[in-house]
Amino acid sequence: MNYFKMSSDQLQAEYQTLAEKYDACKAQNLKLNMARGKPGAGQLDIISDILSCLVDPAECKVDGIDARNYGELAGMPSARVYWADVLGCRAEQTFLGGTSSLNIMFDVISRAYTHGLLHSPRPWCKEETVKFLCPSPGYDRHFRITEFFGAELITVPMTADGPDMDMVEELVKDPQVKGIWCVPKYSNPDGIIYSDETVSRFANLKPAAPDFAIMWDNAYCVHEFEGEFIPFPDIISLCEKAGNPDMVYEFASTSKITFPGAGISVLASSEANIAYFTKLYGVQMISQDKINQLRHVKYLKDKAHTLEIMKKHAEVLAPKFKVVADMLEQEIAPAGFAQWNRPVGGYFVSLNTMHGTAKRALALCAEAGVVMTPAGATFPYGKDPQDSNIRIAPSLPPVEELQKAMEIFCTCLKLAALEKLLNKN
């Protein structure tokens, strides 16, 4: 029954029932984790063959290049072709990173601060103020990079079509606004796919800052767990057509395709930006791990074959997302105090609970042995002004554990809401 329609006595009775249920859960001393978008063991097992797909040294020589030696800072040509195929851009527009796309994002922002981007009038550290747009709820690790370099983080609300573009278009008139973080497909955590109009408005932005940077983290570009692959526009050519060729930096990795932290990553951008960053990277390294690049290309082959592998991931992931959806539908929907999304890709379910109760709900979870992404993490500075948004990451636990964790989570959500309704804290 809807909590807002209950009498005080009914609320009190509901509270009593749930408190007893909660104490029983706590007594089980569970240790369950829904904190991070970490693939589960079942997904890792799918990929085992990549370990043995490149064992012949003769296969390390491709395109006249010996991947076993130094060289080819921008990456093996075949790896650049692979990413171009996946992202829909050209091979010349790609630069292979190491195992972590986050690290390339960090390097781009870090270099913007110390040396400036291609069109920067000066390094960002010489600017009085640098402001960065953070569509929220969003990814805490993005926000933290720009916070680390002292940027002022500005929250932009998310809509069903992506970031609020009216607001973005207004904010970029400020020359101190130097960029924006985006997860355009299956946004973290909302699972929203930016609409074509949103993507087009991004490409056609007219920022006052000549070095405005769209940080386009296409982390979930092929990560459907339900239904068929959904094509997505190539932002790089759209920006080029709009006369903003050097405005976007796209990122992707195989962290959730092969092995997290042991995959390959990519920066995709205009050829001018790739040339600029290849030159900068030349100061910090001689070349990336080209053997791992070849190993990945041999195993993943191309976009079509990658999508086949993603279908296998989907088989493991879909039942987990179903547990989350079913539990929320059954346990939380009737109470009427929370809303959540039902994505068909990505790694998260984003839930908005009764305002002012997210922190408390997750504290109750922690006490009962269920670790969640901290409340507030999805907003700049880790502060959700409404204390409402919670990111659920169902990928890591096996289904049975997830069922248990979601039970406790729903109980805690309701307890926190009831405490608020009953003025218990």
Add this chain to the structure above:
Amino acid sequence: MNYFKMSSDQLQAEYQTLAEKYDACKAQNLKLNMARGKPGAGQLDIISDILSCLVDPAECKVDGIDARNYGELAGMPSARVYWADVLGCRAEQTFLGGTSSLNIMFDVISRAYTHGLLHSPRPWCKEETVKFLCPSPGYDRHFRITEFFGAELITVPMTADGPDMDMVEELVKDPQVKGIWCVPKYSNPDGIIYSDETVSRFANLKPAAPDFAIMWDNAYCVHEFEGEFIPFPDIISLCEKAGNPDMVYEFASTSKITFPGAGISVLASSEANIAYFTKLYGVQMISQDKINQLRHVKYLKDKAHTLEIMKKHAEVLAPKFKVVADMLEQEIAPAGFAQWNRPVGGYFVSLNTMHGTAKRALALCAEAGVVMTPAGATFPYGKDPQDSNIRIAPSLPPVEELQKAMEIFCTCLKLAALEKLLNKN
């Protein structure tokens, strides 16, 4: 015959003979490369088994950690133990980098600039001037990192025992002097092993800057190509004993043990520094490639077994260094205008030719199809004040090619010297 004892006619005759020889070489349109410390194909073939040593996913789970998933930012415990064994420090004093130790060095200096080191009163970018000591001849990529961040590079001469420590001890009294680049064993390019006294004087430095950083690039820690392994003191414990526990950052990698650019690297320092940098690295990445860490530990096992592998590298490298030594002895020694070292480890032979002729000699080489490290590269800003030092990197070409390249190199050295003696330019 010694050029300085020749008559003008004799010099002219020698010049004529060599010029003809040079033209004949040029006519062959050769393409030979002695520019970089790149292992040759023969060395890469030694290591082939590392490609197939970790193919069973069950072996990816070690110490209760699944290397296939995110986590363990400082590295797999077994990989930390491996590096501690090789370097003679403790596992807790290590942090596993990616494939490139140069990249960790870059990150340390980059973070010193943007955020400061553990004992920095402020980030280096907020200092009016940062000065960095560059023992020279030295490694161009080291110097370039500090140049990239705007440091003033100060040349410190090398002696047979390492950098001129009288000068270093004097210079560190200046609080603007923030650090020094060192390759303590088989220094690049001189091949000098710092004496115990030099190492001890480093550990006992009393710099005015509280955040003075010894960048101790132990790139050739196990890289003897002649004779037995030469033990080397652990700088970290020496610094600790001297009351300077956080002053040194040691680096190493397997780039010249397994595959260049596809190996594993390490930062070794005090536990306090490792904790500080682990925290900083947490902003830029979730974890390094732990599968590659395990692959390396399984293949290299420990220091003892690594030394056995290094013996195999030595079998390939030693004949190449012999070609260089023999050619110089035969072609250049009699002429009396150049000096060079005869290292038993590392990747280079450092040669000092007649002052004012190094650039010209290498221009002649280039014209005849022999690529060398540019003259001057071994000094800050790429400028050798005496235009004399040349770094010879004999590892890449096969012996027959190397023979040919050295023949041309010696011819060019002599031609450039003769031009100078005959006032031809």
